[in-house]
Amino acid sequence: MNSLIEFLSNPNTQWVLTGSILLGFASGLIGSFVLLKKQSLIGDAMAHATLPGVCIAYIISGVKSTPLFLTGAALTGLLATYFIQAIVKHSRIKTDASIGVVLSVFFGIGIVLLTYITKNMGGNQSGLDDFIFGQAASMVRGDIQTIAVGSFLIILFTSLFFKEFKIAVFDPNYAKGLGIPVGLINSILMALVIGVVVVGIQMVGVVLIAALLITPPLAARYWTDRLGLMSFISGIIGALSGVVGTTVSTIGEGLPTGPLIVLVTSALFLLSLLFGKSKGLITRFFISKGVRHT
Amino acid sequence: MNALEIKNISVTYDKQPALEDVTFSVPEGSLTGIIGPNGAGKSTLIKSILRLIPKLSGDVKVYGKPYKEQRKMIGYVPQRSEVDWDFPTNALDVVLMGRYGHIGWLKRPGKKEKQFAMECLEKVGMQDYAKRQISQLSGGQQQRVFLARALAQDAQIYFMDEPFAGVDAATEKAIMNLLQEWKKQGKTVLVVHHDLQTVRDYFDHCLLLNKTPVKFGPTDKVFTYDNLQETYGGALSILTQESTLLQEG
Numbered sequence: 001m002n003s004l005i006e007f008l009s010n011p012n013t014q015w016v017l018t019g020s021i022l023l024g025f026a027s028g029l030i031g032s033f034v035l036l037k038k039q040s041l042i043g044d045a046m047a048h049a050t051l052p053g054v055c056i057a058y059i060i061s062g063v064k065s066t067p068l069f070l071t072g073a074a075l076t077g078l079l080a081t082y083f084i085q086a087i088v089k090h091s092r093i094k095t096d097a098s099i100g101v102v103l104s105v106f107f108g109i110g111i112v113l114l115t116y117i118t119k120n121m122g123g124n125q126s127g128l129d130d131f132i133f134g135q136a137a138s139m140v141r142g143d144i145q146t147i148a149v150g151s152f153l154i155i156l157f158t159s160l161f162f163k164e165f166k167i168a169v170f171d172p173n174y175a176k177g178l179g180i181p182v183g184l185i186n187s188i189l190m191a192l193v194i195g196v197v198v199v200g201i202q203m204v205g206v207v208l209i210a211a212l213l214i215t216p217p218l219a220a221r222y223w224t225d226r227l228g229l230m231s232f233i234s235g236i237i238g239a240l241s242g243v244v245g246t247t248v249s250t251i252g253e254g255l256p257t258g259p260l261i262v263l264v265t266s267a268l269f270l271l272s273l274l275f276g277k278s279k280g281l282i283t284r285f286f287i288s289k290g291v292r293h294t
Numbered sequence: 295m296n297a298l299e300i301k302n303i304s305v306t307y308d309k310q311p312a313l314e315d316v317t318f319s320v321p322e323g324s325l326t327g328i329i330g331p332n333g334a335g336k337s338t339l340i341k342s343i344l345r346l347i348p349k350l351s352g353d354v355k356v357y358g359k360p361y362k363e364q365r366k367m368i369g370y371v372p373q374r375s376e377v378d379w380d381f382p383t384n385a386l387d388v389v390l391m392g393r394y395g396h397i398g399w400l401k402r403p404g405k406k407e408k409q410f411a412m413e414c415l416e417k418v419g420m421q422d423y424a425k426r427q428i429s430q431l432s433g434g435q436q437q438r439v440f441l442a443r444a445l446a447q448d449a450q451i452y453f454m455d456e457p458f459a460g461v462d463a464a465t466e467k468a469i470m471n472l473l474q475e476w477k478k479q480g481k482t483v484l485v486v487h488h489d490l491q492t493v494r495d496y497f498d499h500c501l502l503l504n505k506t507p508v509k510f511g512p513t514d515k516v517f518t519y520d521n522l523q524e525t526y527g528g529a530l531s532i533l534t535q536e537s538t539l540l541q542e543g
Contacts, residue, residue: 163402170383171391173341173376176346177344180395226387
């Protein structure tokens, strides 16, 4: 207990926790739109595809520089998204298969590059391994600031474009008819998703960051039928997962942060699945019993 | 005065022609049924006019001006099956979407907009369902929510994609009333329609379409056995019913 209080009163920890709360909230918020757009898996592919970008940035520069890593991550993440859409457009391959192919190719290249760096460039010092599962403890103040500012901007933009995202996801054809530039709106949405993935990989890792986009809105859907409330609850669930996962990971030295965050999110999802206000399985069971008795 | 002038619209899907050289002009204040067999390009025609899908060629004029300048005058009621009704929103919210084009970027709909949306729901008899989650509405009620949204848009020309498909009697009546009200207000409506038996009751104009227009004009003149046979080609099973109807009528 004492160690927990000591831990929480440390200013460095407070920074890390603030970062994890903002990141969790941002991904839960934007994740709601991704889920409703049925593009959750594209987020996953994008996340895996950031690994080669991080590695290439290190190979070219030879230094550990967060801004460079994140630029590389964003570039290969975008490239993967482009490939997925191009494959679907120009072949008979469906989206799921296209995502599967692109995800594994990019992640494969990432792992090969990572192994090369570890063997030949003294990669142990580079801290690149941490990008796979995330390591909150290894982050410096600047990394956290990047996460906090990036997440804050993502939350801000999502709130600003809430109405436009809503109509573009619900009824894109009707929105186009109204003269709303649906293509542009979708690009903004995609850019925000890339943003969450890129700022989040250091903390949560490329393998599991997508879970922070997918699971919180899934859980939130069990509590409400309103989009505004759903995305807010989703943000809260993301923030809670972020802060608990990060705390446990930092106290239990060397425990990877990403898997812990995902375990918390999944536990919250399970709770929602069972006890959700309107749709929870157990809630529904009792409602149907109540109806039968009266 | 022509509300709508369509010139030489052609559309292809995967290099297969879906619409070829469609040209017609719709007079202001008319109710037009767009009629033709499956795959005739009826929905494709409205979508290409509304620029939802790319055209190979063609030009659309609205009250004599290019479509782009007149977009605010156009309302659209898509097919019900085009959206995910599990989306977390309620009837009033969907109707409010009809105002998004008027509200502008970054702003939220205010009290006045909500009031107006509520009035639109009332006009289609759905005021009691305003706060109902949309998945809990029946097919006909969902269609009426779409109608209310179109009303909220306050347009001059409306395009409707199969609004009568699979709806109950109350909704059919609501759509009919709305069409008549719009006509009285001088609004122009084009409706993709499947049921040949009701064409004479609903529409004063007809576009018989099978990839290219077979005929366009007032229903009395255009909706004839010969023209229908030309439009539907071999699909005689539908036509046998229809021909008896026509001969009786």
